[in-house]
Amino acid sequence: EVQLMQSGAAVKKPGESLKISCQVSGYSFTSYWIGWVRQMPGKGLEWMAIIYPYDSDTKYSPSFQGQITISVDKSINTVYLQWSSLKASDSGMYYCARGDTAARGWFDPWGQGTLVTVSS
Amino acid sequence: QSALTQPASVSGSPGQSITISCTGTSSDVGSYGLVSWYQQFPGNAPKLIIYDVSKRPSGVSTRFSGSRTGNTASLTISRLQAEDEADYYCCSYAGSTVFVVFGGGTKLTV
Numbered sequence: 307e308v309q310l311m312q313s314g315a316a317v318k319k320p321g322e323s324l325k326i327s328c329q330v331s332g333y334s335f336t337s338y339w340i341g342w343v344r345q346m347p348g349k350g351l352e353w354m355a356i357i358y359p360y361d362s363d364t365k366y367s368p369s370f371q372g373q374i375t376i377s378v379d380k381s382i383n384t385v386y387l388q389w390s391s392l393k394a395s396d397s398g399m400y401y402c403a404r405g406d407t408a409a410r411g412w413f414d415p416w417g418q419g420t421l422v423t424v425s426s
Numbered sequence: 427q428s429a430l431t432q433p434a435s436v437s438g439s440p441g442q443s444i445t446i447s448c449t450g451t452s453s454d455v456g457s458y459g460l461v462s463w464y465q466q467f468p469g470n471a472p473k474l475i476i477y478d479v480s481k482r483p484s485g486v487s488t489r490f491s492g493s494r495t496g497n498t499a500s501l502t503i504s505r506l507q508a509e510d511e512a513d514y515y516c517c518s519y520a521g522s523t524v525f526v527v528f529g530g531g532t533k534l535t536v
Contacts, residue, residue, distance in 0.1 A: 351531070353525065411526040412460070413464075
């Protein structure tokens with residue numbers, strides 16, 4: 307069974323850094339793209355970034371380019387999403403999701419989500 | 427890149443059929459046959475129900491179907507059931523730079 311297990315909820319202050327994780331199991335980790343999607347409270351889905359674990363090829367949404375960093379650790383089948391300086395507007399639910407082998411734009415399955423709260 | 431346009435809400439009675447539209451541009455929906463749809467229940471992660479415009483993943487009910495005409499994709503749910511009440515999001519591939527764009531979501535009330 308394909309599973310994506312995300313790290314737990316995080317509460318941070320503005321200006322702090324954060325790295326959340328998504329550990330996968332049940333398939334060949336390096337063969338599928340994995341992405342991150344944000345959902346702010348009561349709002350829709352926004353694609354942020356995607357990475358191909360085989361060679362760490364990455365794509366960033368123009369809306370998030372420069373604000374976040376996506377990375378991978380192949381030794382533990384884990385993908386990360388990182389902020390160097392959080393803002394209150396970064397608060398929201400963050401989902402990791404497996405893409406397909408050719409980055410054709412669909413995601414299946416999804417992790418359970420990581421709630422990030424940024425507040426002073 | 428603007429989000430794809432979906433109606434904020436649709437409603438239907440059990441047994442009826444409903445269609446949710448998803449309007450994009452010639453840079454996304456109109457250019458690529460790579461539209462996907464997601465179902466999301468409150469407090470849960472989204473679930474893929476349609477990909478490549480009209481394909482259903484294994485295990486997804488045949489009551490869900492997808493189509494595309496020009497810059498508009500559509501999700502049709504036939505023989506509505508109370509358990510279909512959820513939020514639905516469309517998503518389209520938009521080229522190697524933008525990658526994908528999501529719709530704003532549609533709340534289905536049964």
